[in-house]
Amino acid sequence: MNIVKINVTVYGRYKNIAGNQTIQLDITDGNTLRDVIDVFVKQYPMTKKDKSRMIVTKNKMYSSYDTMITEEDEVSIAPPVVSGG
Amino acid sequence: MTKDRYRRQALVRELGQNGQDMLATKHVVVIGGGGLGSNSANLMVRMGIGSIDIIDYDSVELSNLHRTSVFSEEDLGKSKALVLQEKLQKVNMNVRAKAINQRVTSENIRAFVSDADVIIDGTDSVPLRLLINEESIRHNIPWVYAGVYETVGMVMGILPKNTPCFQCITQNIPKSTMKEIPVLGSLPATIASIQCNEAIKILLGRHPKGLIIYDVWNQCFDSMNIQRNPSCITCGRK
Numbered sequence: 001m002n003i004v005k006i007n008v009t010v011y012g013r014y015k016n017i018a019g020n021q022t023i024q025l026d027i028t029d030g031n032t033l034r035d036v037i038d039v040f041v042k043q044y045p046m047t048k049k050d051k052s053r054m055i056v057t058k059n060k061m062y063s064s065y066d067t068m069i070t071e072e073d074e075v076s077i078a079p080p081v082v083s084g085g
Numbered sequence: 086m087t088k089d090r091y092r093r094q095a096l097v098r099e100l101g102q103n104g105q106d107m108l109a110t111k112h113v114v115v116i117g118g119g120g121l122g123s124n125s126a127n128l129m130v131r132m133g134i135g136s137i138d139i140i141d142y143d144s145v146e147l148s149n150l151h152r153t154s155v156f157s158e159e160d161l162g163k164s165k166a167l168v169l170q171e172k173l174q175k176v177n178m179n180v181r182a183k184a185i186n187q188r189v190t191s192e193n194i195r196a197f198v199s200d201a202d203v204i205i206d207g208t209d210s211v212p213l214r215l216l217i218n219e220e221s222i223r224h225n226i227p228w229v230y231a232g233v234y235e236t237v238g239m240v241m242g243i244l245p246k247n248t249p250c251f252q253c254i255t256q257n258i259p260k261s262t263m264k265e266i267p268v269l270g271s272l273p274a275t276i277a278s279i280q281c282n283e284a285i286k287i288l289l290g291r292h293p294k295g296l297i298i299y300d301v302w303n304q305c306f307d308s309m310n311i312q313r314n315p316s317c318i319t320c321g322r323k
Contacts, residue, residue, distance in 0.1 A: 012237065013303040055254060055296070060312045062254050078298060078309050081255055082234035084266030085121045085209030085273070 003028050004071055006036055011055075011078035017044045033058060034065040036075055053080035087179055091133050104289050105133060109179075111288045114138045114201040116189055116217060118165035120152035120273030121231050121280065122207020126182075127155050128281040129205070130173040134288075136181035137173070140197055141165040141207075142188040151270040189213060194220050203284050204228035207277075209266060211255065215319075218243070218251040222320045227287045231280040236269045236301040238276035242283035242293025245320065249311045252319035254296065272301060 004027040015021050025039045033056050041048050055078040058067050069075065088095075088102075095105040113134050115126045118141035126139050145160040145168060160168045170184035189197060198204055198220055206229060208214055214230060221228045222245045230251050231240045243250050276299065283293050296309040315321050 011307045011309050012298045012300045012305050015305055015307070016303045055309070055311075057309075057311055060310050062249065062256065062311055062314050064256065076309065078296070078307075079237060079300075081211075082232040082237050082239050083209065083211050083214070084233045084268050085117055085119045085207055085231075 004031060004069075006069060006071065006073070006075055008036065008040065009074070009076045011076065013079060014044070014047060014077060017046050031068055031070070032065065033063055033067045033069060033075065036069065037065060037077070040077060050080050054078065055081060090177075090179075094132065100289065107289060108133050108285070109135045111202040112136045112138075112200055113203055113205055113284065113288075114140065114198050115205040115207050116140050116197075116213070117207030117209065118169050119143070119149060119207060119209060120268060121233065121277050122205065123153045123155040123165070123169055124274045124277035125205045125207060125231075125281050125284075126169055126173060127176070128278060129284070130177050130180045130182060132281070132285065133177070134180060136183070138183045138185055138197065138201075139166045139169045139173075140185040140187060140189055141169075142186060152268055152273045154274060189216070191216055195224070198226055199224065201226050203287050205280060205284055206230045206232075214251055215255070219319055221245055222250055229280050229283045229287070229293075231276050233266075233268050233272050233276055235267050236272060236303075238272050238279070238299045238301075240276060240279045240283055240297040240299075241295070242287055244287065244292055247313075248293055249295075249313045250317060250320040253314040253317045254311060256314075256317075269301060275299065275301075 006025050008023050027035050041051050057076040091105050095102045115122045118139050145156045164186045166184035166186045170182045173182045225245045227244050229242045298307045
């Protein structure tokens with residue numbers, strides 16, 4: 001099995017949930033940001049309700065969930081944009 | 086008397102008297118006069134902005150009062166914009182405060198923001214923010230996004246063609262179907278303060294940096310570095 005190790009920086013409440021600002025996720029299935037999110041949510045189920053709306057960046061650039069990633073990429077995940085006023 | 090009013094603020098190294106004088110020449114447009122907009126307008130007037138337009142079509146409701154420090158029970162049923170103009174003008178007669186009791190649309194937004202030095206987001210909807218964003222990018226007008234939800238607030242200063250725009254960070258977001266957004270009463274004032282800090286920095290020539298996230302309950306305060314998305318449909322390099 002091919003394991004891709006991705007370094008992920010998390011923000012907001014995800015930092016408390018993960019216990020650290022920087023975590024490493026082992027991606028065993030796939031190579032897109034969606035796969036990273038899948039593993040993140042599985043590892044930290046409290047984030048599940050945000051799954052389709054998280055702010056995700058690859059190398060500091062906001063990216064779609066279908067964006068391909070490699071071990072060299074820097075991924076960041078933050079809770080969804082809030083819209084109340 | 087004017088100098089005495091701002092004496093303590095002008096002592097701030099980053100502003101000085103020159104910065105304070107510069108603020109007095111600036112025009113700010115606040116779109117939305119609810120929890121965020123009313124608190125932001127209040128702060129901008131107190132800090133000595135030159136002129137401020139406050140745009141809101143709604144009236145003050147009882148359910149607004151828990152999250153604003155400007156409205157009171159005697160204002161219920163009155164136009165938010167007009168109440169803000171009246172009250173804030175009394176706070177600082179040196180500032181020109183103007184109420185615009187209209188709904189912002191794609192047809193009229195240009196007329197409202199064309200002479201703004203910065204637009205302050207006091208809205209509560211993503212579509213209206215995207216409209217502000219498009220207008221900002223099209224006519225090179227900086228704006229400061231702010232939003233709240235439950236115990237989380239976010240702020241991002243947007244400098245067209247320099248920083249990511251609102252579209253850059255919202256491309257995956259499905260349309261919200263929520264009618265009433267839950268908000269901790271003290272949060273909009275906190276987030277409005279951060280929003281005004283970013284606005285003041287922009288007005289004094291400082292570039293904003295990334296998305297600020299404040300989570301009250303989890304005691305997290307973060308600044309997320311996000312860069313412009315070259316393929317952004319609104320601000321992307323074409």
